[in-house]
Amino acid sequence: MQSANFGERLNPEDRESLQKKASDDIQEKIIEAILFCCALISIFTTFGIIAIIFQVTFEFFQKVSFAQFFLDTKWTPLFAERHFGIWPLINGTILTTAIAMLVAVPLGLCSAIYLSEYASPKLAAILRPAVELLAGVPTVVYGYFALLFVTPVLRLFLPLEIFNALSAGLMMGIMISPTVGSISLDAIQSVPRSLREGAYAIGVTKLETIFKVVLPAALSGIAASIILGISRAVGETMTVLIAAGQEPRISLNPFQSVETMTAYMAQISGGDSPRGSVNYNTLYAVGAVLFLMTLALNIVSYWISNRFKEKYD
């Protein structure tokens, strides 16, 4: 472009296109703007979720007082005598989530430790995708299995109701274990080899190295994975809707039927509640509590994994 000779030999159009700077190209600018809009859609999604949930929840609280929502212990919005106490639903969510985590944390950690510390690379390459298949099965399938296989089997030796928190929680735990497992696995694998070798050098066995060196070093990642797992269990719908039933109650008995927040939301949605009715409003009020709970859990998980990340250099 600098050389006059070179420029003169070209025909005028080519010369013009060569002298143009890429950053001046209007087409490039348009493309960048389009891509920017794509990235903005994620912001609009969040904004949309917050706006729509809180707008309808606001309508709800004009009809039902805060005290009725947070201090009552009965949830019967569909009965003649209406009660709007959220606690039975929160109770159901906490109970099923707790059972799920009792399954998901040990299973997830066991598979993470085995894949990282014991399995040969070849075996791990087969086992890891196999374990992660569990996360790819649609949740409605877990609900089916919990209701029609796990519950009948458990009823052989436990006094279970047909719908119960136990089998729903168990299947939810199986479903979530790969989430806990794969994030923990990443954390465990990022513990540098030198730390393990240092432990071996002072005569510590492999198991002791795992418990005293590797796991403490990976603790922030493991904690983040567990909190993320809790958040997934709290938001899970189909398994609990199908297998845990629709009876809101305050009880920690896993053999009984309970109703979670998500199950109520699905139940009320199926019933075609007209917009503006109290039922339609309860859907969003419960949704607001659910959204805030999962948001808080996700933020804590994000914060832990960034704040307490061990750095080895």
Place this chain on the structure above:
Amino acid sequence: MATSSPQNEFQEPRGEFTPNVEKREKLGKIFELIFLIGLCIGLVVLAVLVFDVLKDGLGRLITPGFLSETPSRFADKGGIRPAIFGSILLGILVMLIAVPIGVGAALYLEEYAPKTWWTNIIEINISNLAGVPSIVYGLLGLGVFNYLLGFGPALLSGALTLSLLSLPVIIVTAREAIRAVPSSLREASYGLGTTKWQTLWNHVLPYAIPGILTGVIISVSRAIGDAASLIVVGAVSFLTFNPGLFQRFMALPIQIYTYITRPEPGFANAASASIIVLLFLILVLNGTAIYLRQRFSIYK
């Protein structure tokens, strides 16, 4: 962490040190077995689940008309054609809507975005969106697509809701794939005088396609299997025609849920048969992904 006796012996100054290696190694072997069992429990459950579903559903699946007829009030009659059509249409629409937007957003964040506070906000926001439960996306879809934009409980509302649900995963995996493209490739392209977009379109994207495809398939299979958001948006449980874009619709997970909730005995088998179809659909999707990934891996 669990305290084990060997270290306590280390810490006691007066106790005579006994390495006790045999016992400690034996404990190690026991725990290795425990870890392996923990890993296998999930796989065993998955195997039992698949076996149970096949056992209950295969008989119903091969009854004539199950794949080609509309649902019936009777457990052993009718089929799930509208649900299959609905799910396939939803999957195609999600790909058409979410993939361009997701890859576009990933390209912007990786290649264009300046390191400023609002880029940071977009990033945190995307990782947060990935953790929002699908039923909450349903609330968004119901409020925005059904009522605000007036589509009503139509297939389009469902597809748009599922697209938003899939976006975060597509963006995150596409970004990883784009980040993994070596910068020498970009520099070589710039060295030939190409513009930024020409470089991205002709060199970076083709190189990143296998990774992007993986994310697309993961999120689209999740969208196809999702029922919670569609229940809220208003999928119906009984449909006698193939759903169109602006009509009421149903999908396989909704069909399965409906069958499960029917108390009459035969419906459980119909549910299993529908599950086989859904799992088969997801398997085909993933198989296609693996094939395309190999086909598109032109660079090594």
